[in-house]
Amino acid sequence: MNRFWANLRRNYEQGRISPLLIVGLGILLAVVLFGLIGPFFTDATNAQVGAVRPRRPPGGDYLLGTDSQGRDMWTLLIYATPNTLKMGLIAGFIGVGLGTVLGLIAGQFGGWIDAVIRVISDSLLTVPAIAILVIIAGNIDRMSTFVMALVVASLGWMFTARTVRAQVLSIREKAYVEVARVNGEGPWEILFREVMPNIMPYIVASFVGTVSGSILAVIGLEALGLGALEEMTLGNTIYWSQQSSAVLRGYWWWWGPPIVMIALIFIGLFLTSVGFDRFANPRLARR
């Protein structure tokens, strides 16, 4: 543990840990804590339809007001935020996992399998994701947050696959891989003992990007009404406020807080990814 802190301190002094990374992780931590600690101080039933007086502005009994279905916005926000984050994380894990495997296969084995993976991922990268996701999500009868994460993950692997493939190709040519090969390591040993550790930073970096992209897609699908409508999520809150024309009727406390929360999540992820680039690539830090 001491070594960990010493390492951290050295990295900080060398300027590899930028303020961007600290602020980004700080915002994300705050958002996560909000969802973890909040339930201890609120009554979950207040977030159910018809639990409180509808259309109350913020203040008094209701910190953030209530929506026109009689739900307390503050309680709703506390339960919706972790659900949205959860979908992003699940989709991120699956997408990055799939992308890593495909990228490793493409980079390690080359040939026609590489060509197929490359053409498919390059093509899918240019497609408007929402179009394909709408077809998939629209045909699922029972939607849940987990299924939603799966749907979004189906288009969340291309960027990781591309990055991993490029890294594998470049690392394979390095002298230490050559040495390992001469020492009699087989292709799998080389892949897992020599190549994998060196592409970890890239995998972590694309994980942050994939989570961000997944949350974006999830909220987009939910705003179209394709989400699990009975679950409390930030995207569904936006959807219901749209359905009740909350913007035109001036209920800013209905759509405002979820937007702020979503913005905080995205800003946190964005700063983390920029900051992490500088951490993983010391050449950038010196600028």
Place this chain on the structure above:
Amino acid sequence: MSKEIVRYIATRFGQLLVVVFVAVSVNFIIPRLLPGDPVQTALARLQTSGGAANVDIQAVSAAYRARYGLDAPVWQQYINYWGDLLTLDLGVSFANFPEKVSTMIGNALPWSVTLLAVATLIAFSVGSLLGARLAWPTAGRGIKSLVPFLMVLTSIPFYLLAIILIYFFAVVLKWFPPAGGVDTTRIMRLDWATTYDILEHAFLPCMAIVLGNVGFWALGMRSQMVNVLGEDYITFAEAKGLHPRRIFVWYGMRNALLAQVTALALSLGSVVSGAVLVEVIFNYPGLGSLLYVAIRGQDYFVIQGVVLMLIVSLAVLLFIVDLLYPLLDPRIRR
């Protein structure tokens, strides 16, 4: 034409074919993975949701079964599906029964294309200029303080910016209309009043897309400029005694823009995804709203048609960008 450029075009064309093929196949396969046939399922859902009480479900269903040969083997259906698409037959709407999906898309398409093209062009050029200005070696504190602001703008999804814009500029200040493409009472004519009306309605949606994208282009351009300005040929140009502004614009910006165009091609997909939602929020009469209404009403063929339209037209557009790219970058032309 050299061998390389033929190969380049062939690869890009191959990519276009893959996208179209995948899009059509996904559109065909996914609804058929479910038990029952797609039309039956769609109509059953339509009935339960009460979306189209005035439609004679049985008649429509029978007509579809005969028309699309849904009793035929799957491979036959697949071939028929391609045949229909190639003759631009996308089926008819359930909700507005005899109306053809292709007509509905044809009506919506100009709205979407114009909005998206104008907004993307503005965001791209303003963003790139701003980014170049930010990379200028003696950029002042004032302009540098824009960076965090741009970072915040890029990270917020732009359909959420749209909600905020509507609230402030249409609900509170009432400067712009909150929704729609034109005044509902307007008879479309080619005159000033109509043009003004259209522009007035398009302003906020356009602003939402521009604001949501400008940061992306500015930040991208800035980092590209920083890279380019570190190149040897810039030092060489300085050593020759060229004017700094000339070096900056003709040696720096011109090269940095190349990467920006590549990024444009790669990001158009997500811009379109976002623009679909902006249209929904503004109830703008484009493809996005058409898709939204179709999803709400379980209007099966309309959803399919719009989705195909989005994917295929974007793929064609990207192919055109790819064809223009050698004109910008002589290294590919060789």
